[in-house]
Amino acid sequence: MNAVQLPVLNPPLKGFLRWAYTLSITSVHGETIPWYYSNFIQLSCTKKFLEDGSQYYIDFFRGKPNELNFNNPFLLTCSINYTIMNHLVLDEWPKFFANQIRSGYYCVVFLDESKLSTAACYQKEPFPHHLFLYGFDWDESFFHASMFDHTGVYRNLQIPFQEFQDAVRSMRDLLDENLTADHHTYLYKYEMHSPYPFDKKATIDQLRDYLNEETHLNRINYNFDDEEVFGLKVYDYLQMYFDAVKNKDSRLGVRNDMRHLHVLWEHKRVMSERIEYLVGEGIIPYDEELVEGCKNITTRARKLRDQYIRHEIREDQTMFEQLKLRFEQFQTEEPALLRRLITLLEG
Template sequence: MNVVQLPVFNPPLKGFLRWAYTLSITSGHEESMPWYYSNFIQWSCTSKILDGDRQFYVDFFRGKPNELNFNNPFLLTCSVNYSILDSLAVDAWPKFFADQIRNGYYCVVFLDESKLSTAACYQKHHFPHHLFIYGFDWDQRIFYVSMFDNKEVYRNLQISFQEFQDAIHSMRHLLKEKYTDDHHTYFYKYEPHFPYPFDTTSVIDQLQDYLDGETHLNRINYIYDNEQAFGIKVYDYLQMYFDAAEKNDPRLKDRNDLRNLHVIWEHKKMMSDRIGYMVEKGIIPYDEELVEGCKDIAKRAMKLRDQYIRHKIREDKKMFEMVKIRLDQFKNEELVLLQKLINMLDKKLVVI
């Protein structure tokens, strides 16, 4: 087999690649949908916004461990680090990964993306990052990959074996110089071992955590510090962030306003889609206030993101005021709508 492409699907979440990569494998499989809609409820953000040390981000939260590492029950996961792969000559890496793909494994390789001509950082600055590889053409000497391209659009692309080797070689050098830690390389095979029913109890727990602004996920293994905020409290930190962004506060590290707004939209769309799924499957009855309310939040969140894109092209001095107004609206509306959803799910459990 000189050409192999494993099936990939358009992932429903793209704000961070830890979600996009694994969901691009599983989201096209109907049997994974109950698990998908039972998850991706909580979110978190960094609480130290102006210390100049960490970039502020907001993201879905599913517990402390790395999402790439054994967190999707439909994926058989293996991981290795550069110490294990050190005995492999750089020019042998293409065959090694092609062999894994032949065996049905998707590969997520930790490398220096600045050596890839498809990347936004190409020849600009080192960028240790994970690259998703789902196929190859041995005759053309290319890998089929998914990534954010040089216009920061997530899509499927092709990279040459030579660029791949250059990115590996550079990554080895960066690790030797202690420029970064080794974030490991992962291999995934889709294996649905057992049915995963929709987990009403887990959904209620996550929703309650969200409204309480806390998390109980995986506390048996990790103690949570005060550098993260959860659930409804995230809105307060988003307000602080955009206030600082409006003032161009120099203490903000690596600003990424647009990604934050994109993740806000993904989070609201995910909740709206989940409610639609629960109604469709008869888990909850149709309720116009709940369904249309969450749908409207998602629409306004998408519009807010799109308005910000236009603001980046042609400055709109009212943009930051609009962001703050919308964030307040989303927070206040969710307090009502999500409590209503919890009550509906509680009634479902009592009936069962």
């Protein structure tokens, strides 16, 4: 087989590639839908971004390690690093990954994305990053890949073998010079899990954690008390972040304003879609207040993100008043809706 493409779907979450890459694999398979809606409920964010100058993050939380690292029940995962791969001469890298794809493995390769002409960082500063490969054409010498392109849009595209090798070579150099850490390359094969019905208990537990601003996921291995906040508490830190942006606070590290608002919208959208799924499957009865309330929050979150896009093009200081208003509204409105959902699930 000189050309292979493994099946992928446009992923439902794109705020962070750890979700986009793995969900583009599992979303192909209808049997994973109950698992999907039993998850992606909790939010977390970084806490000390002004104290230590680190980058602020807000993201879905499913426990640690992160999703690339053996955290998806439907994916058989292999992890390799550059030390293991050093025996391969550079010209052998395309063949190695083509063979993995031929064997049914999706490949998430850690490399220097600044060497890829499709990337926004092309020919700029080095950008160590993971690239998702799901196919290849050996005769035409390219991989089928998914990534955020130079316009910031997540899409499927083609990466020439030569650019791929250049990105690997640059990554090797960065590691040799101790300019970055090796975040590993991952190989994934989809394997049908034992039947995974919608998990009411796991869903209720996560909803309560969100409301109580805490997490019980995988605490046996990790202590979160001083690094992250959870659930409704993230709104306080979102507000703190955007106050720092408004005031041009010199303590603020790398900015990524749009991603934060995009993840917030994805969180509301998934909750609204989850409720539609639960009603459609007969797991809960239709409840107009719950359905319409969550749809309304989702719409306002999307508009907030879109308004901020316009603000970044043409600065409007009233945007920060709108952000504060929406964060306060969401933080006030969500508890009643989510408690209503818990009551319906408990039936």
